[in-house]
Amino acid sequence: MNQRPVAMITGAAGGIGGETAVRFAEQGYDCVLLALPGDDLQPVTSRIEQAGGQFLTCLGDLSDLKYAQSAVDQCISNWGRIDVLVNNAAWREITSMRKIELASWEKTLRVCLTAPAFLSRWCAEHMEARRRGVIINVSSIQSQMAAGISPGYVAAKGGLDSLTYELATLYGPSGIRVLCVNPGAIDTAMGKYDTTQKQESGTDPVRQSTQDMIPLRRWAQPEEIARVIAMLASDDASYLTGTSITVDGGWKQQCSPYSIKHQQLPSEFPED
Numbered sequence: 001m002n003q004r005p006v007a008m009i010t011g012a013a014g015g016i017g018g019e020t021a022v023r024f025a026e027q028g029y030d031c032v033l034l035a036l037p038g039d040d041l042q043p044v045t046s047r048i049e050q051a052g053g054q055f056l057t058c059l060g061d062l063s064d065l066k067y068a069q070s071a072v073d074q075c076i077s078n079w080g081r082i083d084v085l086v087n088n089a090a091w092r093e094i095t096s097m098r099k100i101e102l103a104s105w106e107k108t109l110r111v112c113l114t115a116p117a118f119l120s121r122w123c124a125e126h127m128e129a130r131r132r133g134v135i136i137n138v139s140s141i142q143s144q145m146a147a148g149i150s151p152g153y154v155a156a157k158g159g160l161d162s163l164t165y166e167l168a169t170l171y172g173p174s175g176i177r178v179l180c181v182n183p184g185a186i187d188t189a190m191g192k193y194d195t196t197q198k199q200e201s202g203t204d205p206v207r208q209s210t211q212d213m214i215p216l217r218r219w220a221q222p223e224e225i226a227r228v229i230a231m232l233a234s235d236d237a238s239y240l241t242g243t244s245i246t247v248d249g250g251w252k253q254q255c256s257p258y259s260i261k262h263q264q265l266p267s268e269f270p271e272d
Contacts, residue, residue: 184248
């Protein structure tokens with residue numbers, strides 16, 4: 001059995017997943033990296049090696065559960081253990097419930113909810129044997145804040161929150177902790193929307209409008225979410241399980257844009 005702990009991260013080619021893999025490597029883990037066949041993992045794997053870690057790459061589409069199970073099998077065959085699973089991969093289409101195709105709906109749920117559920121089951125089988133392990137599901141504040149433009153994604157993230165509580169209840173007696181991280185606006189490829197207004201003006205109206213709602217007045221960088229994930233997986237969070245951690249710069253708990261606050265109390269809320 002490998003002497004170093006092992007973390008499996010889905011959606012590991014970049015963004016939150018890539019930064020999470022590097023963070024674990026810096027903390028002494030070896031990493032199993034799940035990504036799509038066309039993804040470029042080299043920037044992440046180079047940083048893992050620089051941190052002194054080893055890695056195993058497993059390329060495939062998480063809508064194929066045989067691929068997901070084979071990744072767990074490869075991890076155990078290679079290293080004989082799995083200590084942390086991070087269900088980070090996601091997929092979505094920007095469309096409304098009026099127009100979404102069934103294939104898009106089903107792919108979204110399969111990648112964002114079904115794959116995390118069964119990866120958790122297969123990893124937990126090995127964690128239970130050692131009576132310890134951590135499963136972290138990367139959800140979204142959109143599980144509780146809908147926008148009307150991504151019904152499959154919102155439904156899947158709501159299910160992922162609930163799945164977290166179910167798995168924590170099931171696996172807690174075996175020493176396995178299960179947690180959910182709910183990021184807000186993150187500076188990743190998935191977080192960027194292309195709009196007609198952006199194409200015409202060069203500015204990003206989506207980013208401007210969301211930052212107008214965030215008390216910290218900015219989007220997060222992926223590494224800021226990765227640090228939270230790594231902390232939750234550590235013994236510093238040994239009594240945390242069955243809960244969701246919101247990491248959104250304060251967005252979800254405040255109700256009006258800062259541009260409106262400026263109009264109401266200009267001296268207390270100056271313009272940016």
